[in-house]
Amino acid sequence: MSGILAVLEQREGQLHKMALESLAAAQKLGAELGQPVYAALLGAGAEAAAQAVAAFDIAAVHVLSHDLLAEYTPDGYVLALRQLIQAHSPAWVLFPHTYQVRDFAPRLSTSFGKVLVSDVVGHRIENGAAILVRQMFQGKIASDIQCNGEGPFFASIQAGAFRADALTAGSAKVEAFAVTLDAAQIRTKPLERFRESDRAVDLTAAPIIVSVGRGIREEENIHIVQELADALGGELAASRPICDNGWLPMERQVGSSGQTVAPKMYLAVGISGAIQHLVGMKGSKVIVAINKDPEAPIFEVADYGIVGDLFQVVPALIDALKK
Amino acid sequence: MKIVVAIKQVPARDSLLKVNAEASWIEDSDLSFEINEPDAYALEAGLQLKEKEGGEVVVLCAGPDRATQTIREALAKGADRAIHIEVEETSAGDPLVLSRLLAKALEAEQPDLVLTGLQSDDLGYGQTGVILAELLGLPHATLIMNVETEGAGIRVRRELEDGWFQNVDMPLPALLTIQSGATKLRYATLMGIKKAKTKEIKLLTADELGGVSEPSITVSRLYVPPKTKQSQIFDDAPKEAAAKLVEKLRFEARVI
Ligand SMILES: Cc1cc2nc3c(=O)[nH]c(=O)nc-3n(C[C@H](O)[C@H](O)[C@H](O)COP(=O)(O)OP(=O)(O)OC[C@H]3O[C@@H](n4cnc5c(N)ncnc54)[C@H](O)[C@@H]3O)c2cc1C
Numbered sequence: 001m002s003g004i005l006a007v008l009e010q011r012e013g014q015l016h017k018m019a020l021e022s023l024a025a026a027q028k029l030g031a032e033l034g035q036p037v038y039a040a041l042l043g044a045g046a047e048a049a050a051q052a053v054a055a056f057d058i059a060a061v062h063v064l065s066h067d068l069l070a071e072y073t074p075d076g077y078v079l080a081l082r083q084l085i086q087a088h089s090p091a092w093v094l095f096p097h098t099y100q101v102r103d104f105a106p107r108l109s110t111s112f113g114k115v116l117v118s119d120v121v122g123h124r125i126e127n128g129a130a131i132l133v134r135q136m137f138q139g140k141i142a143s144d145i146q147c148n149g150e151g152p153f154f155a156s157i158q159a160g161a162f163r164a165d166a167l168t169a170g171s172a173k174v175e176a177f178a179v180t181l182d183a184a185q186i187r188t189k190p191l192e193r194f195r196e197s198d199r200a201v202d203l204t205a206a207p208i209i210v211s212v213g214r215g216i217r218e219e220e221n222i223h224i225v226q227e228l229a230d231a232l233g234g235e236l237a238a239s240r241p242i243c244d245n246g247w248l249p250m251e252r253q254v255g256s257s258g259q260t261v262a263p264k265m266y267l268a269v270g271i272s273g274a275i276q277h278l279v280g281m282k283g284s285k286v287i288v289a290i291n292k293d294p295e296a297p298i299f300e301v302a303d304y305g306i307v308g309d310l311f312q313v314v315p316a317l318i319d320a321l322k323k
Numbered sequence: 324m325k326i327v328v329a330i331k332q333v334p335a336r337d338s339l340l341k342v343n344a345e346a347s348w349i350e351d352s353d354l355s356f357e358i359n360e361p362d363a364y365a366l367e368a369g370l371q372l373k374e375k376e377g378g379e380v381v382v383l384c385a386g387p388d389r390a391t392q393t394i395r396e397a398l399a400k401g402a403d404r405a406i407h408i409e410v411e412e413t414s415a416g417d418p419l420v421l422s423r424l425l426a427k428a429l430e431a432e433q434p435d436l437v438l439t440g441l442q443s444d445d446l447g448y449g450q451t452g453v454i455l456a457e458l459l460g461l462p463h464a465t466l467i468m469n470v471e472t473e474g475a476g477i478r479v480r481r482e483l484e485d486g487w488f489q490n491v492d493m494p495l496p497a498l499l500t501i502q503s504g505a506t507k508l509r510y511a512t513l514m515g516i517k518k519a520k521t522k523e524i525k526l527l528t529a530d531e532l533g534g535v536s537e538p539s540i541t542v543s544r545l546y547v548p549p550k551t552k553q554s555q556i557f558d559d560a561p562k563e564a565a566a567k568l569v570e571k572l573r574f575e576a577r578v579i
């Protein structure tokens with residue numbers, strides 16, 4: 001049992017934005033444990049994406065090929081990756097923590113009698129073994145995880161935990177891996193992908209965004225934050241629960257299922273800073289947070305912050321801006 | 324349609340969390356608890372399906388004694404009966420070990436549909452449902468916003484990243500993990516609360532479900548994440564804090 005296998009995600013030849021981060025994690029772990037690194041790609045377009053991955057310093061890129069893998073299904077991906085893992089016996093199998101990975105990877109690891117250590121934000125090596133760090137309680141608590149027994153061990157890497165620009169260049173061979181699959185083994189039938197609303201507001205173009213979260217308590221209070229946005233000349237955005245409640249349209253949602261923004265300034269009001277929100281705004285130049293809880297994870301990424309009750313702080317801020 | 328909904332009791336949302344002295348779990352003696360948020364939506368989805376298709380909704384919960392409160396609330400909202408697997412919670416667990424117990428209880432029920440939340444607010448593995456599907460040999464789909472029957476099977480709407488969705492057709496029996504926020508949650512009625520008192524809660528122990536298996540991971544330590552970024556945080560009175568912040572934004576960050 002040896003080697004680090006990074007299972008990367010791609011769509012129509014385009015790598016997922018988190019794919020190279022998990023490859024960087026694999027390269028780092030491989031160097032620390034003295035083990036070779038491999039990548040795997042599957043789905044329509046995998047060959048094209050493999051060329052991009054082959055430009056890094058890893059041993060090989062496996063392209064899993066079968067007509068039934070063209071479109072993603074959890075059954076197809078689990079069966080195909082099982083065959084690759086059985087053929088190559090890697091010690092570690094790493095994934096980016098994407099929605100697709102959440103959908104199939106726990107099933108794959110369970111079939112090996114293992115747990116997927118999901119949402120990994122860091123790691124360290126102790127006595128030759130990797131200890132993984134993952135978040136709990138929506139990012140408020142971290143925990144150290146040890147994998148017991150023999151590999152393969154499975155882990156999914158959270159966005160931003162490893163840097164893609166840390167990857168060292170090289171040239172890997174690309175190998176096709178033939179998969180045996182039968183149509184009857186695939187039980188779910190995916191239909192067309194669609195987007196619900198046309199996006200009338202383009203948050204990505206706004207230089208200043210003021211974003212409101214569940215701390216606002218009621219729809220009637222939203223205007224307080226709107227006034228702050230107006231005072232700053234910014235766009236109003238929100239965390240998911242606000243849009244779920246219909247208090248603001250979904251096109252104003254920031255996060256992994258909403259928009260990804262990187263304005264000059266992002267001001268988060270009454271937002272806790274769950275990872276699914278952070279991935280949508282971490283790239284902002286200056287991050288400001290207003291929250292009554294000094295331990296809220298949003299302060300982790302904030303450049304400036306005010307600990308206090310937003311119902312007092314926001315009006316005070318509007319006043320101060322007018323001076 | 325026979326539907327089982329897996330629900331978990333977790334610390335209430337705005338709890339101030341402290342790690343316990345052993346660093347094995349949080350200090351939970353003073354906390355209040357509630358149903359895990361996505362599980363409330365899973366229960367709602369189950370109840371709505373039952374209203375349309377007929378059948379039965381059974382809630383399944385593994386947890387300590389106090390979980391009875393959350394189970395009763397689910398019964399008051401309209402679930403027909405409950406299964407409570409009594410387990411003590413004094414440390415962070417291995418989701419596969421827990422799933423094996425849940426799977427054993429589900430095997431005895433043979434439901435047409437199993438619903439779970441997509442992620443627990445405390446452990447946050449985001450995978451108990453998918454593990455269960457593998458253990459039970461059921462097809463599954465995750466991050467589900469909507470469920471409808473379609474012929475002999477179901478059509479579900481999955482949430483994808485960046486505002487995309489996808490419908491998926493699948494046969495029954497099946498397992499779905501439900502995303503929060505897709506519908507309005509119902510409240511328990513007075514009548515419902517009264518009725519809940521007479522509904523069955525079947526108690527099971529881990530031993531009756533094949534016992535606790537060997538964990539494949541060990542959670543060795545819990546801690547508050549160390550601060551990595553140099554933030555300037557103001558915690559003075561609102562007026563002073565606001566003035567300081569505006570000054571910084573104008574003259575240091577130069578963003579306004
Ligand atoms: C697969 C998946 C996808 C998701 N996608 C997204 C997404 O795209 N975008 C997104 O935002 N979330 C998303 N989420 C949800 C995410 O996990 C969080 O639940 C959500 O971001 C929490 O929103 P919030 O911070 O507004 O609410 P909460 O977590 O409830 O936080 C409210 C905050 O307000 C503070 N507060 C309360 N009262 C006051 C007051 N008077 N003054 C000041 N502060 C106060 C509290 O201290 C707390 O920190 C997703 C989750 C999953 C599992």
Ligand SMILES: Nc1ncnc2c1ncn2[C@@H]1O[C@H](COP(=O)(O)O)[C@@H](O)[C@H]1O
Pocket residue numbers: 329330331359361362365383384385386418421438439440441442443444446447448449450451452
């Ligand atoms: N102890 C439990 N009892 C019942 N259901 C659970 C339990 N733990 C997790 N679940 C279910 O599995 C889902 C995902 O949990 P997790 O994998 O911990 O994120 C939850 O939303 C619940 O529906």
